[in-house]
Amino acid sequence: MGAKKVGVLVGRENTFPLPFIDMVNQRGAxxxxxxxxxxxxxxxxxxxxxxxxxxxxxxxxxxxxxAHLKSSALMGTVVINDPFWWEADEKFFECTLARxxxxxxxxxxxxxxxxYIPDIDHEKSLRxxxxxxxxxxxxxxxxxxxxxxxxxGGGWKDVHIVDSVEQLVTAYDTSGLKTMILQEFxxxxxxVRCICIGREHILPIRYNPRAPFEERYQISNPPTGxxxxxxxxxxxxxxxxxxxxxxxxxxxxxxxxxxxxxxLNPAPDFDNFSIxxxxxxxxxxxxxxxxxxxxxxxxxAPWRGEHRWWNHIPTK
Ligand SMILES: Nc1ncnc2c1ncn2[C@@H]1O[C@H](COP(=O)(O)OP(=O)(O)OP(=O)(O)O)[C@@H](O)[C@H]1O
Ligand SMILES: [Mg+2]
Numbered sequence: 001m002g003a004k005k006v007g008v009l010v011g012r013e014n015t016f017p018l019p020f021i022d023m024v025n026q027r028g029a030x031x032x033x034x035x036x037x038x039x040x041x042x043x044x045x046x047x048x049x050x051x052x053x054x055x056x057x058x059x060x061x062x063x064x065x066x067a068h069l070k071s072s073a074l075m076g077t078v079v080i081n082d083p084f085w086w087e088a089d090e091k092f093f094e095c096t097l098a099r100x101x102x103x104x105x106x107x108x109x110x111x112x113x114x115x116y117i118p119d120i121d122h123e124k125s126l127r128x129x130x131x132x133x134x135x136x137x138x139x140x141x142x143x144x145x146x147x148x149x150x151x152x153g154g155g156w157k158d159v160h161i162v163d164s165v166e167q168l169v170t171a172y173d174t175s176g177l178k179t180m181i182l183q184e185f186x187x188x189x190x191x192v193r194c195i196c197i198g199r200e201h202i203l204p205i206r207y208n209p210r211a212p213f214e215e216r217y218q219i220s221n222p223p224t225g226x227x228x229x230x231x232x233x234x235x236x237x238x239x240x241x242x243x244x245x246x247x248x249x250x251x252x253x254x255x256x257x258x259x260x261x262x263x264l265n266p267a268p269d270f271d272n273f274s275i276x277x278x279x280x281x282x283x284x285x286x287x288x289x290x291x292x293x294x295x296x297x298x299x300x301a302p303w304r305g306e307h308r309w310w311n312h313i314p315t316k
Pocket of ligand 2: 155
């Protein structure tokens with residue numbers, strides 16, 4: 001690999017990418033590291049990667065980027081975040097994992113889809129599915145109100161709070177091709193969102209999901225004491241297990257218990273207008289530290305060597 005370049009893949013976000021690239025260029029110059037918006041247009045197998053590190057903010061929407069990233073990871077690029085695991089990860093799996101790790105999560109059930117692609121024949125192709133669903137039994141587990149939301153996704157899209165089986169079925173009927181989960185609604189007294197970088201640096205911020213979008217991060221009222229310590233501890237357990245170098249982890253707090261609500265945010269909101277300036281500066285610093293360390297070769301990507309095929313690649 002030639003010069004040590006950090007590439008950034010971005011969607012339409014505007015406030016994070018360029019200041020991040022500027023900071024990496026400033027701080028990396030002395031050690032020969034530079035940063036840029038990566039430009040990709042058709043990747044050949046065994047192509048020598050142009051980037052030592054790629055920060056991926058958008059491959060969940062642009063499948064070609066994902067294909068490129070998987071191949072460059074194999075060729076030696078450190079990709080933030082792991083493109084293989086991100087592709088496989090789901091909220092329901094994460095709930096099961098959290099329980100195994102001793103982190104509290106709402107009681108959760110994953111549901112069969114409402115609809116399928118046209119080639120699926122409802123009589124012939126779905127013989128393994130119980131029909132109709134036992135809505136009463138499902139709700140007996142989660143309780144009411146409950147939250148119906150996609151098993152993967154973000155931006156609060158298709159998140160419904162339902163108070164009755166009737167409302168649940170009405171909301172479910174609009175879910176189309178999406179796989180949905182149904183969750184116990186945590187009637188919280190407090191709420192914390194943690195920005196997590198490098199699986200180690202955790203910034204807990206008080207968050208009010210009931211406020212309008214740009215006022216949700218409550219910077220004037222930071223979590224302190226046990227709440228702060230506990231959010232850092234629990235968030236670290238989750239991101240370390242998942243191997244995400246950038247993520248946000250949300251906790252709803254009910255009766256002093258922190259329930260992890262959403263921790264599948266591998267391209268977290270870094271916009272300065274939502275997280276606010278001080279937190280934005282913290283993100284720029286920690287992300288810069290992280291990519292410079294990887295570019296330098298300090299530490300390997302958490303996922304390197306973890307798939308079976310790594311063991312079959314001849315070493316030089
Ligand atoms: N089980 C729950 N109990 C209480 N509130 C919940 C629960 N699940 C979701 N919510 C509320 O709905 C919001 C959106 O849910 P969630 O974070 O899972 O969706 P998302 O689309 O991934 O959101 P984001 O884009 O903010 O990551 C949460 O911030 C929270 O306020
Ligand atoms: Mg999310």
